[in-house]
Amino acid sequence: MNKADNAIAVEVPRLMSPEKAMGVIEQYTEWIDDVASRYGVPAALIKAILYQEMTRMDVLDPLADLAVQVTPGHTRDSSTGIAQIFGHVGLAAANYAIDHELASYESLGLDTDHRLDAADPKDVFRVWQKLHDDPKANIELATLNLLVAADEVVGRTDFGSFSDDEIKLVLTRYNANVRHITAYGEEAFEHYKRFIA
Numbered sequence: 001m002n003k004a005d006n007a008i009a010v011e012v013p014r015l016m017s018p019e020k021a022m023g024v025i026e027q028y029t030e031w032i033d034d035v036a037s038r039y040g041v042p043a044a045l046i047k048a049i050l051y052q053e054m055t056r057m058d059v060l061d062p063l064a065d066l067a068v069q070v071t072p073g074h075t076r077d078s079s080t081g082i083a084q085i086f087g088h089v090g091l092a093a094a095n096y097a098i099d100h101e102l103a104s105y106e107s108l109g110l111d112t113d114h115r116l117d118a119a120d121p122k123d124v125f126r127v128w129q130k131l132h133d134d135p136k137a138n139i140e141l142a143t144l145n146l147l148v149a150a151d152e153v154v155g156r157t158d159f160g161s162f163s164d165d166e167i168k169l170v171l172t173r174y175n176a177n178v179r180h181i182t183a184y185g186e187e188a189f190e191h192y193k194r195f196i197a
């Protein structure tokens with residue numbers, strides 16, 4: 001589901017309280033610091049996305065995940081796991097890491113004997129399943145997706161040099177395929193500042 005136009009989702013109960021989301025972030029804080037330093041993405045940016053996505057999950061999210069699992073050939077996709085990543089987005093992030101020699105399929109826990117292909121439902125489902133089952137992989141691919149987003153909307157990945165608006169654009173791009181700052185980007189930026197402090 002695209003949370004950018006969640007006119008329906010607003011009415012359904014959320015799955016996680018802010019306190020629960022903070023608890024999950026606390027639980028994975030060492031791993032977040034690990035992937036942050038490995039890929040040069042600020043830990044606060046990763047935490048902002050995790051907080052934003054977890055607190056926006058609602059009862060429809062597990063239903064969409066179930067639909068992916070029961071669809072013949074797994075030809076459906078859904079945003080899944082604590083960073084709410086689509087299989088095809090995680091796959092693109094993995095391939096970005098491979099192409100930039102930042103990681104290998106093996107190091108990402110994606111056992112494959114061929115280059116993963118977004119046009120192949122089996123490959124997309126392979127990544128989706130990892131995203132769904134493994135919170136650490138979900139966090140790592142979310143981090144790589146922030147790199148992909150920065151590269152795409154800012155044209156650089158040296159986050160230390162980013163203006164506030166550039167950070168907001170990256171946070172926005174994580175959620176929607178647009179080039180202007182959205183309410184999501186503004187909100188996630190407030191969490192980013194909170195996690196930096």
Ligand SMILES: [Ca+2]
Binds near residue numbers: 001061064078079080
């Ligand atoms: Ca979802």
